[in-house]
Amino acid sequence: xxxxxxxxxxxxxxxxxxxxxxxxxxxxxxxxxxxxxxxxxxxxxxxxxxxxxxxxxxxxxxxxxxxxxxxxxxxxxxxxxxxxxxxxxxxxxxxxxxxxxxxxxxxxxxxx
Amino acid sequence: xxxxxxxxxxxxxxxxxxxxxxxxxxxxxxxxxxxxxxxxxxxxxxxxxxxxxxxxxxxxxxxxxxxxxxxxxxxxxxxxxxxxxxxxxxxxxxxxxxxxxxxxxxxxxxxx
Numbered sequence: 001x002x003x004x005x006x007x008x009x010x011x012x013x014x015x016x017x018x019x020x021x022x023x024x025x026x027x028x029x030x031x032x033x034x035x036x037x038x039x040x041x042x043x044x045x046x047x048x049x050x051x052x053x054x055x056x057x058x059x060x061x062x063x064x065x066x067x068x069x070x071x072x073x074x075x076x077x078x079x080x081x082x083x084x085x086x087x088x089x090x091x092x093x094x095x096x097x098x099x100x101x102x103x104x105x106x107x108x109x110x111x112x
Numbered sequence: 113x114x115x116x117x118x119x120x121x122x123x124x125x126x127x128x129x130x131x132x133x134x135x136x137x138x139x140x141x142x143x144x145x146x147x148x149x150x151x152x153x154x155x156x157x158x159x160x161x162x163x164x165x166x167x168x169x170x171x172x173x174x175x176x177x178x179x180x181x182x183x184x185x186x187x188x189x190x191x192x193x194x195x196x197x198x199x200x201x202x203x204x205x206x207x208x209x210x211x212x213x214x215x216x217x218x219x220x221x222x223x224x
Contacts, residue, residue: 002154009152034212043118043202043215044155051210089155095209098143098162099170102155 003027004092006103014111019077021106023090026071030092034100035064035075038087047088048075080110115139118203118216126224131190133219135203144186145213147202148172155202161186193223 005024013019021035031052036044050057050064050073057064063076077084087107091100116137125131137144142163147155147170157170161180175197176190186205190197200220204213 004154032210036215041121041217043116043204043217046212046214049212098206098209099145099157099160100213102147104152104154 001026002104003030004090004101004103006088006090006106008106009104010107010109012109012111013080015082016079019075019080019084019108019110021075021077021088021090021108023073023075023103024071025073025092025101027092027094027101028071029094029096030101031095032093033064033066033073034091034093035062036089036091037084038089038105044089077108080108082110082112084108085110116203116205116214116216118201118219120219121217122220122222124222124224125193127192127194129193131193131221133188133201133203133221135186135188135216136184137186137205137214138184139205139207139214140183141205141207141214142183143206143208143213144180145204145206146170146176146178146186146188147204148174149200149202149218159188193221195223197221198223 034049035047038044087105119134146159156172158174159178202218203216206213
């Protein structure tokens with residue numbers, strides 16, 4: 001049973017527009033959420049995180065939104081750039097453990 | 113940028129061989145992790161360690177073993193490699209609660 005789901009395997013967006021990547025989770029005990037970016041032949045790179053006490057966290061062009069009642073989080077990238085083309089993974093954890101559960105990833109392609 | 117290193121980056125080897133995948137980090141992190149990832153799939157936790165002489169099996173059953181004799185070093189060993197072990201193996205470390213995991217660039221393993 002997948003506890004963290006990314007239902008869109010791929011997404012294409014025009015350069016300069018907004019990219020919205022979505023993630024759903026089922027375990028209400030999760031209280032810390034992260035987004036990672038992965039380029040081919042490299043390991044995942046941490047992008048941004050959010051604690052369950054917040055509903056929004058912003059870092060430059062990247063904003064993560066958390067809707068606890070819907071068990072849903074999203075990553076917004078504004079404006080999108082060709083260098084943002086990568087696979088994006090969301091991950092979730094319960095702060096009582098040090099383990100993360102990852103989604104299957106969404107491949108973002110930003111078109112120039 | 114996080115300092116966590118994995119060697120080798122790529123390995124093609126025959127069935128029955130003993131393999132050790134190396135992972136080292138220079139950040140003094142107590143928590144270290146091994147994940148297995150197949151293309152298009154989520155990262156599956158196979159082993160983790162909360163500190164020296166502490167190792168635990170992850171959520172995905174694996175025939176590999178790990179050791180943690182030094183804080184900075186967390187090698188993974190396959191005693192007798194089989195084609196079913198073909199996958200990408202990612203090592204990660206983190207400092208503490210509410211902190212992101214930092215990943216190495218992975219080892220892509222192919223067993224013939």
